[in-house]
Amino acid sequence: MGDVILLSLTASLNPTLVAATTVMLLLERPTRLMAGYLLGAYMTSITLGLIVVFSLSNSSTSNTTQNTISPAVDIGLGAILLAISFVLYTGRGERIRQRRAARKAAKPDKGPPRWQRELSKGSARTTFVVGALLTLPGASYLAGLDQIHKLKYSTTVTVLLVIGFNVVMLWLLEVPLACFLVAPEWTPRAIDRAKAWVRRHSHMFAVRGFAAVGLLLVIKGIVGLAT
Numbered sequence: 001m002g003d004v005i006l007l008s009l010t011a012s013l014n015p016t017l018v019a020a021t022t023v024m025l026l027l028e029r030p031t032r033l034m035a036g037y038l039l040g041a042y043m044t045s046i047t048l049g050l051i052v053v054f055s056l057s058n059s060s061t062s063n064t065t066q067n068t069i070s071p072a073v074d075i076g077l078g079a080i081l082l083a084i085s086f087v088l089y090t091g092r093g094e095r096i097r098q099r100r101a102a103r104k105a106a107k108p109d110k111g112p113p114r115w116q117r118e119l120s121k122g123s124a125r126t127t128f129v130v131g132a133l134l135t136l137p138g139a140s141y142l143a144g145l146d147q148i149h150k151l152k153y154s155t156t157v158t159v160l161l162v163i164g165f166n167v168v169m170l171w172l173l174e175v176p177l178a179c180f181l182v183a184p185e186w187t188p189r190a191i192d193r194a195k196a197w198v199r200r201h202s203h204m205f206a207v208r209g210f211a212a213v214g215l216l217l218v219i220k221g222i223v224g225l226a227t
Helices: 002-012 015-025 030-053 060-090 092-106 114-119 124-134 139-150 155-169 171-182 186-226
Strands: none
Touching: 002 139, 002 155, 015 030, 015 124, 015 171, 030 124, 030 139, 030 155, 030 171, 060 186, 139 155, 155 171, 171 186
């Protein structure tokens, strides 16, 4: 169960979701817009999640193969996260971003992506469609569904786990939406303070976060290979 929670949190770190939430927070009636996006995201992710988790094979051959591959995947993902942490720590990531920014500045400005332009129109119906189209399963989501399948729970419990996985995965949208519903005047000021805090401390948390998760995955993979 711990792996499922970890993967749901990893799946929540979606740049598109962060960008969409940021755009909607800056528009009029953000509550309706975020509610529309969230419903569309739920529709796509939960439906696809249930289809995938109940389509996974139960054959012994598949289980044997997965038991061999999973530790190697953990070690590989852990090594990648440790490498990212090292790049951020040494400052090479910042140099890469600067070079990309310089190349982008040299090209003509094409404006924001189409989905951002559609969000900017300020329609809850539009955000529903955008949320449904942009919430597609990624690697962490599929890995989480595989872990849910391996738990071998009843159909009802499995459905509830898939729904719960999606609720956790979309917390970056759910939390500001709930805050706007409960405290609409306080929330914008709190979001501005949170953004300023994140800008000041994001580098340190990124380095330590990637390193910690990467190390845990490597250890988990090594233990899995040894058993």
